[in-house]
Amino acid sequence: MEILRYGHDAYGERVINGASWDLLPVAFWAGVAVIVGHLIWRAISRRSARRREEVAR
């Protein structure tokens, strides 16, 4: 996977053109990972809260 896009100047020297678009799916899946991580944490914390309520009763 590339991080940067490169081009060449008039002298054939390599210059940065921008960020590699290989990073686009990385940004997308990082967002999905946060969402999935939060859904798991939310389910676990809700289940433990329910258990605490049952014990308190």
Next chain:
Amino acid sequence: MSTPDPAQLRHAGVDRLFHWGTAITMALLLVTSLSPILGIRFAWYAVHWVAGLVLTVLILLHIVRALVWQRPRTMLLLSAADFRAGGAGKYTLPQKLMHLAWAVAILAAVITGLLLLRKAGVPFLERDPYVRSLAGWGVLTLLHDLAALLSVFLILVHVYFGILPEKRAYLRAMVSGFIRRSDLSVEHDLKRVDRGE
């Protein structure tokens, strides 16, 4: 007899207009810039620079409004109470962090976008790619691209938290302007909210 549960103004009309205006322009900017990368080819540049200028105006108005009529500290600065459960002021810790992340992404996109107009040219600004070296344009484009990538990540996370059932009161407040005190009391210290913190 049920206890009264008054609603209070959370977002004034002008702030809601800013929020949804920013959302629409950001969506337009990302669709116009990323579609060609995904293989959907069309004349994207005109829509992109117009939406970029609209976003620039919105951001400038938002900064002026925040500095003159609002308390930027309420949204920007973190305090020890924000880390306490139920201790948030007007905004919770995740809301403050989201705003900071959006500030970084949008300011980087707007500043680099305005500078890049010189390279691509627009009707009111003659194209002149020789005012900067290729490496200079490359670095500006890199920062612009990184801002776009960060925005893709933030849109996903922002929309997800906006539509979560337990956070729905904040979404309703961003539509109607109002939020019930009982909804606020879940995560906010109402005394801090009333003090405008």
